[in-house]
Amino acid sequence: MRRKWFYLALSALALSALVLAQGRYQIGTPLNEQEVQEWNIRPSILANGIGLPPGQGTVDEGAKVYATHCAGCHGSSGEGGAFTRLVSEPFPITKETDSVDFAIGNYWQYATTLFDYTRRAMPFATPGILSNDEVYAVVAYILYQNGVIDESEPMNAQTLPRVQMPARALLELDPGTQKRFPWLKLP
Amino acid sequence: MNRRKLLQLLSKGAAAGAFVKLSGGLAQSKIPQGATESMKVLGATLREYGERSEFEKDVIRYISPNLRSRHTGADFAPLEKLEGVITPSSLHFERHHGGVPNVNPADYRLVIHGMVERPLMFTLQDLKRFPSVTRTYFIECAGNGQNGYRNPPDMTLTATRSRGLVSNSSWTGVPLSILLKEAGLKEGARWLIPEGQDAAAYTRSLPLEKALDDVLVAYAQNGEAIRPEQGYPVRLVVPGWEGSIQVKWLRRIQVTDTPVMSKDETSEYTDVMADGKIYAFTWVMDPESIITYPSGLQQIQRGFHEIRGLAWSGHGRIRRVEISLDGGKSWKQASLEPAPDALSVVRFKYNWVWDGKETVIMSRAWDEKGNTQPTQEEFFAKWARNNRYHYNAIQAWRIGADGKVVNGDKTLAGAPAQLGAVGRGGCGGES
Numbered sequence: 001m002r003r004k005w006f007y008l009a010l011s012a013l014a015l016s017a018l019v020l021a022q023g024r025y026q027i028g029t030p031l032n033e034q035e036v037q038e039w040n041i042r043p044s045i046l047a048n049g050i051g052l053p054p055g056q057g058t059v060d061e062g063a064k065v066y067a068t069h070c071a072g073c074h075g076s077s078g079e080g081g082a083f084t085r086l087v088s089e090p091f092p093i094t095k096e097t098d099s100v101d102f103a104i105g106n107y108w109q110y111a112t113t114l115f116d117y118t119r120r121a122m123p124f125a126t127p128g129i130l131s132n133d134e135v136y137a138v139v140a141y142i143l144y145q146n147g148v149i150d151e152s153e154p155m156n157a158q159t160l161p162r163v164q165m166p167a168r169a170l171l172e173l174d175p176g177t178q179k180r181f182p183w184l185k186l187p
Numbered sequence: 188m189n190r191r192k193l194l195q196l197l198s199k200g201a202a203a204g205a206f207v208k209l210s211g212g213l214a215q216s217k218i219p220q221g222a223t224e225s226m227k228v229l230g231a232t233l234r235e236y237g238e239r240s241e242f243e244k245d246v247i248r249y250i251s252p253n254l255r256s257r258h259t260g261a262d263f264a265p266l267e268k269l270e271g272v273i274t275p276s277s278l279h280f281e282r283h284h285g286g287v288p289n290v291n292p293a294d295y296r297l298v299i300h301g302m303v304e305r306p307l308m309f310t311l312q313d314l315k316r317f318p319s320v321t322r323t324y325f326i327e328c329a330g331n332g333q334n335g336y337r338n339p340p341d342m343t344l345t346a347t348r349s350r351g352l353v354s355n356s357s358w359t360g361v362p363l364s365i366l367l368k369e370a371g372l373k374e375g376a377r378w379l380i381p382e383g384q385d386a387a388a389y390t391r392s393l394p395l396e397k398a399l400d401d402v403l404v405a406y407a408q409n410g411e412a413i414r415p416e417q418g419y420p421v422r423l424v425v426p427g428w429e430g431s432i433q434v435k436w437l438r439r440i441q442v443t444d445t446p447v448m449s450k451d452e453t454s455e456y457t458d459v460m461a462d463g464k465i466y467a468f469t470w471v472m473d474p475e476s477i478i479t480y481p482s483g484l485q486q487i488q489r490g491f492h493e494i495r496g497l498a499w500s501g502h503g504r505i506r507r508v509e510i511s512l513d514g515g516k517s518w519k520q521a522s523l524e525p526a527p528d529a530l531s532v533v534r535f536k537y538n539w540v541w542d543g544k545e546t547v548i549m550s551r552a553w554d555e556k557g558n559t560q561p562t563q564e565e566f567f568a569k570w571a572r573n574n575r576y577h578y579n580a581i582q583a584w585r586i587g588a589d590g591k592v593v594n595g596d597k598t599l600a601g602a603p604a605q606l607g608a609v610g611r612g613g614c615g616g617e618s
Contacts (some may be wrong), residue, residue: 023368024368024369025365027316027317027371028307028366028370029308030305030308031221031298031300032306033305033306039296039438040300040439042382042388044390045447046447047445047447052446082281083255093465095461095462095463095574098573098586099459099573099575099587099607099608101608102573104454107465108453109448109453109465110448112448113448113453114268116390116447117450120388121386121388121389123330124258124285124386125386149414154289162376168276170463171453171457172465172466172467173466173468174467174468174469176469177470177471182587183377184394184468186446186448186467187445187446
């Protein structure tokens with residue numbers, strides 16, 4: 001009996017040495033790229049545009065998407081209604097701007113965020129219903145309403161990351177964060 | 188107060204039947220009629236899941252009547268009605284961006300992918316098989332305090348509405364570093380983008396270094412499964428950092444070399460500074476404290492009181508908490524309980540005999556890195572008047588000669604009427 005325990009303990013040791021050989025526990029199921037994509041139903045759009053899907057949309061098309069899916073909550077042209085204002089002048093906020101007036105043209109620092117967030121979380125009660133073309137279009141419309149792009153500029157994976165947001169000029173890394181993470185740079 | 192006077196007051200107080208919390212005096216009342224009834228009949232039977240006493244039903248989270256939606260926004264933990272340092276799970280403050288998802292643990296999966304050697308998928312059971320860690324940490328919304336500030340001060344303010352967007356729990360989970368090692372990090376990996384399984388598919392950027400340091404992938408809160416509002420079945424716990432980065436209902440972690448700059452780290456949860464700049468990634472929660480007794484809308488009587496409150500800091504341990512009984516002119520050291528743990532809430536206490544004169548009481552926390560709380564003036568010297576986050580100025584309570592306690596903050600010339608904006612929603616909780 002004693003001996004049996006001894007061998008059991010020994011094999012458990014050998015096993016854990018094996019399992020932890022590469023410092024790993026060998027728990028979890030490996031996924032291939034396609035399986036990852038199936039899980040990743042709302043991929044993140046990085047500030048450099050990585051993750052943007054194919055497709056495109058114009059300001060005119062966006063006006064229709066907006067009227068159908070967004071106006072009810074954000075006002076007929078983005079001025080705000082039941083919920084957040086989306087439209088402002090295309091000048092960065094100052095320290096005097098009332099925060100109720102913070103919106104895309106004066107506070108948002110990356111145009112890619114608008115695609116990422118709209119596809120990820122809007123319309124509020126029915127997220128995920130818009131096609132990629134519709135998201136590009138409504139993004140174009142909102143950027144146009146904010147005076148950030150021209151009416152004739154369609155938005156797609158090439159044009160959107162190039163859009164400069166006025167408030168980017170105000171954005172800086174928190175100095176405490178910079179001290180702790182010296183390598184950290186804002187895109 | 189000298190010792191002689193204290194003793195005099197103590198004995199006077201005792202004679203007047205003072206050692207009673209709040210109003211009403213046991214000493215004056217006769218033995219209550221109902222007090223022995225329960226000794227004559229059988230009590231309730233065993234039951235499978237405990238409930239608090241029916242007489243405690245008014246201890247609830249505060250939800251502002253001004254909210255436009257209860258699917259986004261925040262509610263507050265009832266700080267002045269709680270004791271000790273652990274926030275009961277049912278009373279932990281809430282903040283969601285698209286409602287609370289109902290996640291079936293059988294369908295739950297966590298995927299780690301991106302710049303890793305082996306993309307991996309974990310079930311809940313998988314996560315529980317890894318070595319576990321249990322630690323007590325506070326979670327605080329970056330907007331905590333926003334609601335405590337009004338100029339002129341709000342005379343109906345309570346400790347709950349001033350600072351109730353903080354809660355403290357014992358969290359159990361697997362260190363994220365273990366899971367990352369399991370997947371194998373590729374060279375150049377710097378950032379993680381965790382994503383929630385809620386309607387907002389909520390995402391943030393988290394630097395890998397923090398993740399490898401102390402971040403937990405938690406599945407239990409105060410000994411049982413995490414509550415749905417807190418991220419059931421699995422959430423991130425990012426000790427000491429703003430609550431909004433501690434992604435709930437965690438379903439996916441993408442490893443990258445750049446941050447995502449998601450809506451909730453650009454449009455929200457960025458700070459406007461006094462020089463007009465916008466600061467990004469203001470993750471660490473500065474020191475904070477609040478007196479919960481006596482506090483706004485309570486009434487006390489002359490005599491002995493143990494002043495009680497809560498203190499915490501995202502920079503590390505609380506080193507000391509000071510109390511002022513004279514509107515900030517002088518400060519005395521409070522005692523702390525339990526022995527402060529890093530990045531968790533500590534309770535402070537101070538024995539006090541109130542002589543019945545109007546006074547203003549305050550508390551101020553210091554952490555082990557030497558950080559403390561600013562006055563309101565100091566806060567606005569650094570942050571802009573339209574900033575919405577990280578307000579941690581000292582909260583004062585005024586005790587009137589009638590024993591009624593109200594907001595003791597001063598009216599500040601040139602300061603904003605409030606932080607955050609009515610009608611914009613957000614994490615301040617009430618506007």
